[in-house]
Amino acid sequence: MKAPKENSIIAVSKLFNNAQLQLQKILFYFLLFAFGLTFGVILSFYLKNFSFNLQFAKFSFSANSTSSQFLVPNLKAEVGHIGLTEYLKLPKVMHDMDDEELLWRASMAPQIRKYPFNRVPKVAFLFLAKGPVIMAPLWEKFFKGHEGLYSIYVHSSPSYNESVAESPVFRGRRIPSQEVGWGQVNMIEAERRLLANALLDFSNQRFVLLSEACIPLFNFSMVYSYLINSSQNFVMAYDEISPVGRGRYNPHMYPKITVRQWRKGSQWFEMDRDLAIEVVSDREYFPVFQKHCHGGCYADEHYLPTFVSIRFWENNSNRSLTWVDWSRRGPHPAEYQRTQVTPAFLKALRSGSLCEYNGSITNICFLFARKFPHATLERLLKFAPKVMHFNS
Ligand SMILES: *[C@@H]1O[C@H](CO)[C@@H](O)[C@H](O)[C@H]1NC(C)=O
Ligand SMILES: *[C@@H]1O[C@H](CO)[C@@H](O)[C@H](O)[C@H]1NC(C)=O
Numbered sequence: 026m027k028a029p030k031e032n033s034i035i036a037v038s039k040l041f042n043n044a045q046l047q048l049q050k051i052l053f054y055f056l057l058f059a060f061g062l063t064f065g066v067i068l069s070f071y072l073k074n075f076s077f078n079l080q081f082a083k084f085s086f087s088a089n090s091t092s093s094q095f096l097v098p099n100l101k102a103e104v105g106h107i108g109l110t111e112y113l114k115l116p117k118v119m120h121d122m123d124d125e126e127l128l129w130r131a132s133m134a135p136q137i138r139k140y141p142f143n144r145v146p147k148v149a150f151l152f153l154a155k156g157p158v159i160m161a162p163l164w165e166k167f168f169k170g171h172e173g174l175y176s177i178y179v180h181s182s183p184s185y186n187e188s189v190a191e192s193p194v195f196r197g198r199r200i201p202s203q204e205v206g207w208g209q210v211n212m213i214e215a216e217r218r219l220l221a222n223a224l225l226d227f228s229n230q231r232f233v234l235l236s237e238a239c240i241p242l243f244n245f246s247m248v249y250s251y252l253i254n255s256s257q258n259f260v261m262a263y264d265e266i267s268p269v270g271r272g273r274y275n276p277h278m279y280p281k282i283t284v285r286q287w288r289k290g291s292q293w294f295e296m297d298r299d300l301a302i303e304v305v306s307d308r309e310y311f312p313v314f315q316k317h318c319h320g321g322c323y324a325d326e327h328y329l330p331t332f333v334s335i336r337f338w339e340n341n342s343n344r345s346l347t348w349v350d351w352s353r354r355g356p357h358p359a360e361y362q363r364t365q366v367t368p369a370f371l372k373a374l375r376s377g378s379l380c381e382y383n384g385s386i387t388n389i390c391f392l393f394a395r396k397f398p399h400a401t402l403e404r405l406l407k408f409a410p411k412v413m414h415f416n417s
């Protein structure tokens with residue numbers, strides 16, 4: 026028989042053993058719980074992070090879609106994916122690309138002709154100016170109410186000091202520019218620079234070159250549908266056998282350009298996107314002009330007419346849409362005086378000629394005219410609503 030003391034010891038040790046077992050059990054459950062908790066926390070963190078990412082993606086998409094709609098107004102909200110939105114985003118008009126980089130970027134063209142979004146075609150107005158666009162108040166009226174259907178680019182002399190307050194539609198539309206000399210090859214470089222900048226906007230479909238002394242002869246809706254609806258380009262080109270035509274051909278251009286291919290024409294062109302891409306990408310004919318068209322050659326009157334007539338004559342109308350008065354002869358066209366600007370005069374410019382448009386004869390041959398000095402502005406503004414049907 027055991028002593029009661031022994032019994033009690035056994036009981037205590039049993040109890041102790043039991044307690045140890047309990048403790049182990051508790052520890053086991055505790056560890057299990059802790060493991061579960063950690064797992065749960067990690068899992069929930071991942072899930073949270075995931076949903077946060079989802080929200081972030083959603084947020085950044087909605088933020089972007091509005092901001093890019095501002096940049097690319099035609100881009101409808103359904104153009105969802107960030108990739109496409111980012112790709113269609115426009116660089117700032119005043120960027121830091123040099124000509125080589127700019128032309129390379131502008132030369133890219135999609136091989137798939139159908140746009141996977143609702144693209145509203147725009148007309149790009151390219152102003153080649155020395156300083157300010159002096160006819161700005163008239164253009165201001167012309168563009169009013171047609172936002173989203175046009176874009177404006179201005180190439181002014183880099184030395185021009187923008188101290189004069191720019192009018193709203195021209196504000197912030199100056200592109201990085203370089204000095205341009207009358208009749209020199211750098212004039213074509215400036216034109217290519219304007220085209221290249223405008224090509225960066227996928228919505229630009231037609232491209233018209235203007236000077237600060239140009240005016241519109243019709244209202245915006247008329248100009249827009251005339252250009253957008255045309256399957257032709259308007260690069261004036263003709264073969265002029267006299268000294269002011271073929272006489273300016275440099276025999277060093279042979280054999281790349283022959284005297285029979287040599288063409289003359291007005292500098293003031295209008296062209297579609299396909300031709301604009303070809304012009305900025307031309308590394309075959311333009312270098313010949315850069316090398317051999319100096320002095321009495323006048324690249325601005327010969328490069329585009331010759332290039333387009335060699336390579337893209339099929340779709341060219343061979344006429345310009347900009348009225349210029351050469352009747353006085355000499356190297357510069359006539360500049361109109363204030364008193365010459367009358368309703369009858371403007372009507373004659375609008376409908377006093379006959380030409381072909383899209384396969385039929387029309388009397389609407391000129392959409393723009395030059396040269397108009399600042400002194401004519403007041404009268405033009407007065408007659409524009411009545412004669413040119415501008416929205417007043
Ligand atoms: C441009 O205009 C500003 C203010 O009118 C003047 O301070 C600055 O000297 C001008 N710069 C040039 C190059 O004329
Ligand atoms: C634009 O001008 C044409 C005539 O050239 C006219 O028929 C048309 O109504 C004008 N449009 C607007 C919006 O004023």
Ligand SMILES: *[C@@H]1O[C@H](CO)[C@@H](O)[C@H](O)[C@H]1NC(C)=O
Nearest residue numbers: 246249250251252253254255
């Ligand atoms: C193009 O011309 C057609 C008729 O020939 C006309 O219905 C359409 O509105 C025109 N498009 C534009 C942009 O003016």
Ligand SMILES: *[C@@H]1O[C@H](CO)[C@@H](O)[C@H](O)[C@H]1NC(C)=O
Nearest residue numbers: 256257299336337338339340
């Ligand atoms: C002329 O334009 C049509 C469409 O308007 C186009 O299919 C064709 O390729 C163009 N031709 C040239 C030589 O660019």
Ligand SMILES: *[C@@H]1O[C@H](CO)[C@@H](O)[C@H](O)[C@H]1NC(C)=O
Nearest residue numbers: 262334335338339341342343
């Ligand atoms: C434009 O001129 C070229 C010759 O350079 C000629 O082949 C073409 O038929 C002319 N196009 C039109 C519409 O007159």
Ligand SMILES: *[C@@H]1O[C@H](CO)[C@@H](O)[C@H](O)[C@H]1NC(C)=O
Nearest residue numbers: 250251254255256382383384
């Ligand atoms: C231009 O001509 C083409 C083919 O002849 C035709 O499909 C198109 O509607 C015409 N556009 C206008 C504005 O007349």
Ligand SMILES: CC(=O)N[C@H]1CO[C@H](CO)[C@@H](O)[C@@H]1O
Nearest residue numbers: 086087088089090091092093
């Ligand atoms: C940064 C930015 O453009 N945010 C805009 C995102 O879109 C919402 C509306 O969809 C605008 O309210 C934000 O200003």
